[in-house]
Amino acid sequence: MDRVTFVNKGNTVVGNLFKPAGFEQGTKYPAVVVTHPFGAVKEQVPTTYAKLLAEQGFVTLVFDASYQGESGGEPHFSEFPAVRVEDIRCAVDFLSNHADVDPERIGALGVCAGGGYTVNVAQTELRIKAVAGVSTFNIGSARRDGVGPLGAQSAEYRTDLLTRSAQARTREAAGGEVELFSLIADNPKFDMNDLSTIPAMYLEGYKYYSEIDPNPRFMGTFALSSLSQQMAFFPFEGIELISPRPLLLIAGSEADTLYMSQDAIERAKEPKELFVLDEASHIDLYWNPKYVPQVAEKLTEFFGKHL
Secondary structure (H helix, E strand, O other): OEEEEEEEOOEEEEEEEEOOOOOOOOOOEEEEEEEOOOOOOOOOHHHHHHHHHHOOOOEEEEEOOOOOOOOOOOOOOOOOHHHHHHHHHHHHHHHHOOOOEEEEEEEEEEEOHHHHHHHHHHOOOOOEEEEEEEOOOOHHHHHHHOOHHHHOOOHHHHHHHHHHHHHHHHHHHOOOOOOEEOOOOOOOOOEOOEHHHOOHHHHHHHHHHHHHOOOOOOOOOEEHHHHHHHHOOOOOOOHHHHOOOOEEEEEEOOOOOHHHHHHHHHHOOOOEEEEEEOOOOOOHHHHOOOOHHHHHHHHHHHHHHHO
């Protein structure tokens, strides 16, 4: 593994580059840029899949989003969709100029919100030749409407959040402290004493990030000032522009976010595929040894065919 950096509009983005098993100097390899979920860092689920793909002959790149992890940007712990999309473009810049990468054979993989960002950037980033998402998450609809029936939020609550986000921006502009927001603790619908009130992906995500694969740089709370920009994001609006390049989305049959992948696939044009793993949840595809090998096998087949 090589520690690497590249720049996105003045922010230093920190990543890790994995080379194929049996790497030979002077050979040009296909490459895949892997984008992490909301809140995650590069060492977690993106590295799981980056390593598995590297074992199958791909150069893979994982990185911390701008404003998160080891990457630069203030206020830290901000989630700016437009910047996240540009991070991926800059990662493609890096790979396109790397001595060990064939610039005509670059693919992109995103997990959770990273899947939404990857689908979005691929609509106009033609250097990406094959597009894949795992447990793809539409962060825009999630922030506007909530996640599934259990997490559904009203128009009044949405307006309240936008008001609070605007107030947070005003305070920051005046030099005040950055207000942090929790998707679980700060939602009045969710009762930590009654876990049945909380969507499964949030509960399982908490366990994944706190117990299964913890990392001190994980973004458990985020800058409230960035919430309005998340609500303004519509990742699937131009998804038909990915065609004729191939699109693969992988989701669990029991994921409370499955409808997001179904929506994306319905909007997309051929060639496209929704691969559903029976009995798997959203978070299962991050780490569960019952499902990760199946996901990796499908991704290897997909990128092997199209890169």
